[in-house]
Amino acid sequence: GAVVSQHPSWVICKSGTSVKIECRSLDFQATTMFWYRQFPKQSLMLMATSNEGSKATYEQGVEKDKFLINHASLTLSTLTVTSAHPEDSSFYICSARALVAKNIQYFGAGTRLSVL
């Protein structure tokens, strides 16, 4: 089956530093990758949609300069949380949509970010 690898699974950082999260589709090419944020016991909130080779589309209320997204290849997208603050602490999850599989999104295991 389709595998999406997300790294790191857990990161702790100091306030003011930047953190990069990687999302890779291991066995398929992903034209589109999505980044979500999930608070405890809540649903997934879409942050942005990224298409390979083009700028990401951010959802309303998501700061583009705070959450930098790069989708440099058909198998890799990165999310950088810049100048992280404690309120950015959350569970971040990526998903990837395969070229040939319309609609279907496969999710990574998530990254738990804790900002001290």
Added chain:
Amino acid sequence: QQQVKQSPQSLIVQKGGISIINCAYENTAFDYFPWYQQFPGKGPALLIAIRPDVSEKKEGRFTISFNKSAKQFSLHIMDSQPGDSATYFCAASESNFGNEKLTFGTGTRLTIIP
């Protein structure tokens, strides 16, 4: 109009019983309806999905029932097992390019008791 309403919020079912989770949507352009299973600290895993051209889809113990006229769909877990204890999310999306993003329900925390 983009909302997907999910119920119940939590559900306790005895082992061997049937677990039923319901979702309703408003956007008639939605044409893909997946269910995801999520364990604590993990990403969601695609469980089963349906498109509006069929009213039911079954994969093992998991069945989706779809009612297009009522704009509702549900997940049935037959012979529920303790290992099924997880949070389940329904979702919906369109197939039109640029609108494939998933709209998620609020989730149902399922607990299977022995």
